[in-house]
Amino acid sequence: MSKRIVASGNKAAALGVQLVAPNVIAAYPITPQTPLVEYLSQFAADGQLDSTIVEVESEHSAMSVLQGAACSGARTFTATSSQGLALMFEPYFRNSTLRLPTVMAIVGREMTSPETIWSSQQDSMSVRDAGWIQLHVEDNQEIIDTIIQAFRIAEDQDVLIPVNVCYDGFLLSHMSEAIVVPDADKVKQFLPPYVQKHLLFDPKEPMCIDPMTPGPLMLEFRKHLLDSMQRALAVIDKADSEFNSLFGRSWGGILEAYRCDDARYLLFTVGSMTGAAREAVDYHRENGVPVGLVKLRTVRPFPRQRIAQLLQGRDGFAVVDRNVSFGWNCGIIYQEIKAAASDCGHMVTVPVIGGLGGADITVQHFIRVIDELLSRDTSENWRTLWLTGIEEVQK
Amino acid sequence: MKKEYIAPIGDQGLYILNTGTWRTERPVINQDKCIACGRCYLFCPVNSVRFSEGRYSIDLSFCKGCGICAQECKVKAILMEGEAEADE
Numbered sequence: 001m002s003k004r005i006v007a008s009g010n011k012a013a014a015l016g017v018q019l020v021a022p023n024v025i026a027a028y029p030i031t032p033q034t035p036l037v038e039y040l041s042q043f044a045a046d047g048q049l050d051s052t053i054v055e056v057e058s059e060h061s062a063m064s065v066l067q068g069a070a071c072s073g074a075r076t077f078t079a080t081s082s083q084g085l086a087l088m089f090e091p092y093f094r095n096s097t098l099r100l101p102t103v104m105a106i107v108g109r110e111m112t113s114p115e116t117i118w119s120s121q122q123d124s125m126s127v128r129d130a131g132w133i134q135l136h137v138e139d140n141q142e143i144i145d146t147i148i149q150a151f152r153i154a155e156d157q158d159v160l161i162p163v164n165v166c167y168d169g170f171l172l173s174h175m176s177e178a179i180v181v182p183d184a185d186k187v188k189q190f191l192p193p194y195v196q197k198h199l200l201f202d203p204k205e206p207m208c209i210d211p212m213t214p215g216p217l218m219l220e221f222r223k224h225l226l227d228s229m230q231r232a233l234a235v236i237d238k239a240d241s242e243f244n245s246l247f248g249r250s251w252g253g254i255l256e257a258y259r260c261d262d263a264r265y266l267l268f269t270v271g272s273m274t275g276a277a278r279e280a281v282d283y284h285r286e287n288g289v290p291v292g293l294v295k296l297r298t299v300r301p302f303p304r305q306r307i308a309q310l311l312q313g314r315d316g317f318a319v320v321d322r323n324v325s326f327g328w329n330c331g332i333i334y335q336e337i338k339a340a341a342s343d344c345g346h347m348v349t350v351p352v353i354g355g356l357g358g359a360d361i362t363v364q365h366f367i368r369v370i371d372e373l374l375s376r377d378t379s380e381n382w383r384t385l386w387l388t389g390i391e392e393v394q395k
Numbered sequence: 396m397k398k399e400y401i402a403p404i405g406d407q408g409l410y411i412l413n414t415g416t417w418r419t420e421r422p423v424i425n426q427d428k429c430i431a432c433g434r435c436y437l438f439c440p441v442n443s444v445r446f447s448e449g450r451y452s453i454d455l456s457f458c459k460g461c462g463i464c465a466q467e468c469k470v471k472a473i474l475m476e477g478e479a480e481a482d483e
Contacts, residue, residue, distance in 0.1 A: 207406035
C-alpha cells in the first residue's frame with residue numbers, strides 16, 4: 001500500500017533506503033545529512049530495516065567498508081555532504097573504477113571556508129569527474145523516487161556505475177512536505193535482487209581484486225567505463241519510464257523540459273531552485289515572453305546531445321549555478337552547457353551564480369535572470385550575473 | 396578469456412604483473428645458520444617467505460628482491476645474491 005505522509009528530505013531519503021533495504025549501510029553523520037543516518041539507525045534498531053548497519057569512525061571508513069561489502073556482491077548505501085565527501089574522496093574514486101554499484105546520497109552543502117553548513121552544490125560538483133553517475137532532484141517526492149531508481153540504474157548490467165542522488169541541504173533535507181511513500185511490494189518488483197558477476201570475493205572461486213595494472217590495460221578499463229557512462233543515459237530514461245509504469249510518477253529521465261516547445265530562450269536549473277524558476281517562467285509567459293525551463297536531472301553522464309538538440313535554433317539561454325568554478329569566472333554547469341551548445345550557433349548566454357552557502361534563490365531572482373537574458377547581447381556572454389541580494393534585485 | 400573484464404581482477408592467478416621479474420638480486424637462506432626465528436617471514440612485505448617442515452624458505456615467484464629479510468635476519472643467515480650470478 002502506498003501512503004501519503006509529511007516528510008523532510010532526509011526522512012524521504014531514509015524511507016527510500018528502507019524500501020530498498022540494501023545489504024550494508026555505513027555512514028558517518030554530517031550536517032545536513034545527519035537526520036538521514038539517524039532515521040536509518042532508528043529503523044534498524046526498531047527492527048524495521050533489513051540491512052546491516054556498520055558504525056564507522058569517518059567517511060573514509062564508511063566508503064571503505066562499503067567497498068569490502070560491494071566486492072562480496074552486497075547492495076550498499078551511504079550518504080554524506082561537503083567536508084565528509086572530501087574526506088571520503090580517496091575511496092570514492094574506487095567504487096566507480098571497480099564498477100561497484102553503490103548508491104550514495106549527497107546532501108548538498110557548501111565547501112568551507114568560509115565556515116558554513118548551509119546549502120550549495122559545490123560539494124557534488126567538485127566530484128563530478130570521479131566516475132560516478134550524478135542525479136539532482138527538485139523536491140522530497142523526487143528524493144524518495146530517485147533513491148529507488150538509483151539502485152536500478154547502478155545495477156543495470158549495461159551500466160554498473162555507482163550513483164549519487166544529490167539534494168540541497170536544508171532547503172530539501174530539513175524541509176517537510178507531503179510525499180507518497182511507494183508500496184514495498186512494487187519496489188521489490190521494480191528492483192530485482194542484485195547479482196554481481198564481474199568481480200566477487202568468493203572462497204569457492206578465489207580471485208584477486210585490483211592487481212597492479214599496466215598502462216595499455218588501464219586505457220581499456222577507462223574506455224569501458226566511459227562507454228558505460230554513455231549507455232547510462234538511456235538506462236536513466238528507461239528506469240524513469242519503468243518507474244512511471246509501476247508508480248504513476250515520471251521525473252523526465254535525464255532532464256525535464258518545461259514549456260520549451262515554442263521557447264526562444266531557455267533557463268537551466270539544477271536541484272531545488274527549479275521550483276522558484278518555474279514560477280518565474282510562468283510569470284514571464286503571462287507577459288508573452290517565450291521562455292522555457294530545463295531542469296537538468298543528470299549532471300553525469302552529461303546529456304550533451306539532448307541539450308544540443310534542445311538549444312538548436314534558440315535565441316539564448318541562462319544557467320543558474322549554485323556553485324562556482326574557481327578557475328573560470330562563472331559557474332560549472334554554465335561551462336558544460338556552453339560546450340554542449342557549441343555547435344548550436346551563436347546565441348546570447350548568461351552565466352548566473354547564486355544560492356551559495358545557503359543563500360536563497362528566489363522567484364524574484366529568476367525573474368531578474370530572465371530579464372537579463374532578454375536585455376543582453378552576445379558581447380556579454382562571459383559576464384557572470386551574481387545574485388547577491390534581494391535589495392539589489394528590487395532596484 | 397572466459398569473459399569480458401570490466402574491472403581489474405586476477406581470477407586466473409595473481410600474475411597480471413609478474414613482480415618476480417623486477418628483481419636484480421635474490422635472497423638466499425643459509426639453512427645451517429638459520430635459527431628458524433621467523434623474522435624474515437614476519438617482515439617480508441609481499442609474503443614470499445614460506446614455512447614448511449620446520450624450515451623457512453623463499454618462494455621466488457613474486458619476490459622483488461627488496462632485501463628486507465636479509466636486513467632483519469638476526470644471525471645474518473640471509474644474503475642477497477645478484478640475479479645475474481644466480482643464473483650462471
